Amino acid sequence: MTELPKTFEPGPIEARWYDHWESTGLFRPERGEAEPYTIVMPPPNVTGSLHIGHALDNTLQDILIRRARMQGKDALWVVGTDHAGIATQMVVERNLDSQGVKRAEIGREAFLEHVWEWKAQSGGAITRQLRRLGASCDWSNERFTMDPGFSAAVTRVFVELHKRGLLYRDKRLVNWDPRFQTAISDLEVETRDVQGKFWTLRYPLGDGSGHIEVATTRPETMLADMAVAVHPMDERYTALVGKQIRLPITGRLIPIVADEHADPELGSGAVKVTPGHDFNDFEVGKRAGFAARDMLNMFDASAHVVQTADGLVPGDLLGLNRDEARKAVVARLEAECALVKVEDRVIATPFGDRSGVVIEPWLTDQWYVDVKPLAERAMQATRSGAIKIVPESWAKTWYNWLENIQPWCVSRQLWWGHRVPAWFDDDGNIYVAESEDQARTQAGNRPLRQDEDVLDTWFSSALWPFATLGWPEQTADLTRHYPNDVLISGFDILFFWDARMAMQGLEFMGDVPWKTLYLHGLVRDAQGQKMSKSKGNTVDPLGLIxxxxxxxxxxxxxxxxxxxxxxxxxxxxxxxxxxxxxxxxxxxxxxxxxxxxxxxxxxxxxxxxxxxxxxxxxxxxxxxxxxxxxxxxxxxxxxxxxxxxxxxxxxxxxxxxxxxxxxxxxxxxxxxxxxxxxxxxxxxxxxxxxxxxxxxxxxxxxxxxxxxxxxxxxxDAAAKGEIEWLISLVSEVRSARTELNVPPGERLIGYIEQPEPSSETLLDKHQDILLRMAKVSWQPVYGKREGAVLRISAGLTELVMPLQGAIDVSAERTRLAKAIAVAEKDRDGLAARLGNPSFTERAKPEAVEKARADHEARSAEAERLAAALARLG
The missing domain is CATH 1.10.730.10 (Isoleucyl-tRNA Synthetase; Domain 1)
Known part of the structure; x- marks a missing residue:
């Protein structure tokens, strides 16, 4: 047996053991007949690096997997990475830009070759970092959301959902990123408060009999206004409903409509309706009878002004970006005396979390999934207990979102991703199939072109619990390990990933994807602030390791x-x-x-x-x-x-x-x-x-x-009682000695004042330990002890230890009295501070919390010192 080194050095130990575990196949030993236990790792982006949230999420999963493995189960931790459409395309584009190469110049096929090259060379950083954390995944079966088997599953699901009438193409508003020129999900939108303005505009009635005022934070979009809305119960405008107003600048006539979206208490109570560039206005427009195909769109994909369907946008405005268009439109409105007033206002503004540009609500053709029927099944599974949500407090949020779910936009205007398996003929007919050959057969061998769009990465990752196990093939792993046992997830992707997995699993596997959904919180800094690079308070888990x-x-x-x-x-x-x-x-x-x-x-x-x-x-x-x-x-x-x-x-x-x-x-x-x-x-x-x-x-x-x-x-209850008696006695003696400054090497003599057989037996039995651990020698001599003594409970009696000669009792009394006075003064000062509303209501929460903690500490210290002084008599 080799002697252990004196110093514990984790670095070399961790590298050596991880290599050993992985190389010898111990992360998934052969246990084909054992009880299965399965966790799927939320696939990190292939572009990613380990952050502290990953460290938490994967540590919790690894704990459950390692214990299941030790319980003898066939413990499978599915690992893999997500192709991360926008993030990966952005990284590769940036690399090409640094070489003077533009994506548009080299074309789609050449660009995708660059992406695969990048993935082979640089796409494994996060998996190497997960190994440093100790993640005991089944690396021998690592998956990627763009590998051939997984891609087959994605295509199958798209085609099947279309066959079942749950997937369709529609023209609707989306979150549009003008930099990347693609629709993005709500998760990729970051709302920031921006100092902006509130413009009040005067729109004249078409018959010249007056005007109506509307307020807006985006005056440039008035070029695509299609109505003005007022509340149906707002008596100020009842007589105007159905009349028309003539838009400044374009001269186009638009109706005044009644809609509850207009708030009589906000501004003039009348609002401009631009259904092609505002999500609320889109719904108002539909209720007013405008078909999506007829709604005006005044921006191109890069958010520059284009001519609207009626051709009335002045030529000098065409081609301007949004900021330029705003200045030009405001100047024209002012010149036409259509600008009433301008107010400063803080505006909640959507930004692309990766592009950093303002997101434009944009009217475009996209593919959608009708998730309402799928959501019903997910709610039913949760109510029945087939899915258990931990902590249960998140169940209310889960139900609320599923009950109010909207169609899911699943197409993206990128090159990197799963290409939409749909083809168009020259007449615009659409053929959805798993291959071009199948689509051509449907089309009667007419010439076809494939949809240029790719699928949202959440669409493919929603299949993770079963596609990683081999579906649509009926593999042994799929049979044994679906449904999974537990999913560990951050609450921030409850809807974008967790709920969609539940819906797709129930739809295509006929069963829930996992039995338990565990939602953990965020990792914040020591002051409770959310970590961000801009604040400079992020924590690098690799640095901590x-x-x-x-x-x-x-x-x-x-x-x-x-x-x-x-x-x-x-x-x-x-x-x-x-x-x-x-x-x-x-x-x-x-x-x-x-x-x-x-x-x-x-x-x-x-x-x-x-x-x-x-x-x-x-x-x-x-x-x-x-x-x-x-x-x-x-x-x-x-x-x-x-x-x-x-x-x-x-x-x-x-x-x-x-x-x-x-x-x-x-x-x-x-x-x-x-x-x-x-x-x-x-x-x-x-x-x-x-x-x-x-x-x-x-x-x-x-x-x-x-x-x-x-x-x-x-x-053993008797042994437990005996040793706990001994531990309590030693602990209290040690604590009392420290409080009274009894020198560590000073031996005290312990007595009991009245005979008590059971306690004496224990004192006799453990006197060697008492002497070694508490520096007290037990003497079976009875009688009252006078002067300064330590009195410590010893079961049914007290152990009494005279202090005379062990310490300077008078000096100790003086020291304790002074210390008590200081502690009480601090305690009372903090109490006064906490009793002052101007502090508790105005100070930062962390400052109030610290004051309360300090008050409790000083109060406890005052009580402890007072008890020590009392011991001295």
Whole structure:
């Protein structure tokens, strides 16, 4: 047996063990007949790098997978990456731009060749980083949303949804990104408050009898106005409904319509309706009887002004971008005396999260999925319990979104992605098929051209739980591992991914994609602020791993993951759990130096000594807490159970209690308990536990595939009571000695004032430990003790320890009195501050929270010092 190094260095250990696990196939050992257990990893973007959210998400998944593997299950963690349409296209375009090459110049096929080259060379960064975190995925079956098998599944689903009447082409408003010239999803829109203006315009009535005023934040869009709306109950405008107004600049006549969208309390109560460039106006326009094909569109794909259908936009406005058009339109309105007033206003403005440009609501032809029937099935599955949402508080949000779901725009105007499997003939007829040959057969062999669009990446990733298992082929993995057991997901993609997986799984597999949906919160900075590059408060998980090790970061995220709450990540916590790893390392070295090696038994060894019977019972109770926390997906409860047992119960107490008394029984028990710690801790801190598993002696197998604990033992109540009595006595003596400044080496003499047989028996039995751990020698001499004494509860009696000669009692009284006065002054000052509404209502929440915490701390300190002074009489 090689002696463990004195210093714990995580870096080399982590690299060595991960390579070993992966190269020997231990992430998915052959267990074809075992109970299946399945998790699919939310596929990170192929362009991505590991951020702290990934670290949390994948740590939680890895914990569940490693435990399932140790339980002997056929544990499959599906891993792969998403092709990330816009993000990848943007990266490759940027690379080409740096070489002086433009995408449009080289064409689609050549551009896609560049994308695949980039993917082969640079697209695996995040998967390498996941390995550093310790993610024990089935890398031998890694998937990619653009690999041939997955692409076949995407095409099959598109065609089937079209056959079932659930997928269709329609002209509607979309979020349009003028830089990338594509529709984008709501998730890719970032709303920012921008300092803008509110323009009030005067529109004359068509018959010249008066005018109506409307207000807008986008005066340039009046070129495409199609109506003015007023509330049907607004008596000011009742007589005007049905009349026409003549638009300034273009002179076009448009109707005044009644619609509840107009708010009588806002501005003039009349609003301009531009259905081709505003989502609310689009709905108003439809209610007013405008067909989408007739709605005016005044911008091209790059958001430059174009001629509208009626040809009335002045020529000098054509070709202007949105900012230029706004200035020109406002100047014309002012010249025509149609501008009433301009007010400053903060405007909530949509921006593309990647392009950084203002998003334009734009009228265009796109492919849509009618998800209403699919949503009904997803809600029914949740209500029946087939899908369990944890924490349950998210269920209300889930139902609310599904109940109010809108058609899903699934097409994107990109080159990188799954090409829409639809073909057009010269007459505009559409043929949806899995191949061009099938489409040509449908078209009677007429010439066809394929739709240029690709599918939204969320469309393909919605198939992840079953397409990664081989669907539409009926593979063995698909049969065994669908539905999955649990999905770990951030709540921010509850609708964009989670709900869509539920809908597609039920539609194409006839069953839910996973039995449990666990939603975790966001990782914020130490002050609770959302992390962002602009704030400079982002945390690099790889940097934390470099400094403290992956185990420390993993345990930190686990300990702080409390259902439904965001995590305030403080680097000091990571440092603290690195200290926990060091504590475990040092405990292993101590045991090794005392002849303790690997346990020879999975079951608890036979024990006679109370301290050994007690620690076996503590393992049993800890395992019960841990298993219960796993069952309830209480990650913070898991960490709490194993941390307190390892650090407190085992390292701080058991090891100290048996120090110098390692007989054969104690060696066997200590070896068994330490093995149980390594097994229970392995899912959370896999690297150090595997290293120590082998470091304390030869093993026939690796810890990663060791059996999850089944101690076949029970709690010995008598031993538990005896050792807890001893621990309490030693703890209280130590604490009291510290409070009263009793020198560490000063031996105190302990007495009981009246005979009490049961307590005396325990004091006799454990006097060596009392002397070694608390520096108290027990004397069975009775009688009242006068003067300054320590009085500590010892079961049914008190242990009384005279202090005269051990400390300067008078000086200690003076010191404590001064310390109490300082603590009370601080306490009262903080109480006054907290009682002042001007502070609690105006100060930052974190400042108020800190003041409350400081007040509680100083109050507790004052009470503790007062109790210490009282001990001195």
């Amino acid at each position: 470099d400094r403290y090790g992956a185990d420390a970061l993993r345990f930190t995220l686990t300990a702080m993951e409390s259902q439904g709450r965001d995590i305030k990540l403080d680097e000091k916590r990571v440092e603290g759990y690195r200290n926990f790893a060091t504590k475990l390392w040092n405990a292993a070295r101590f045991l090794q130096m005392n002849g303790v090696g690997p346990s020879q038994s999975v079951e608890a060894p036979v024990a006679i000594l109370p301290v050994n019977r007690w620690i076996i019972g503590e393992v049993v109770e800890t395992l019960a807490k841990l298993n219960r926390a796993f069952d309830e997906l209480r990650f913070d409860g898991m960490a709490d159970a194993i941390y307190h047992f390892t650090w407190g119960t085992f390292c701080d107490w058991y090891v100290e209690l048996v120090k110098g008394a390692f007989d054969d029984e104690t060696k066997a028990v200590a070896a068994w308990v330490f093995d149980q710690i390594l097994v229970m801790l392995h899912p959370f801190m896999p690297f150090i536990t595997e290293e120590l598993w082998h470091g304390v002696g030869e093993r026939p197998y690796d810890l990663i595939v060791a059996k999850w604990p089944q101690p076949a033992a029970s709690v």
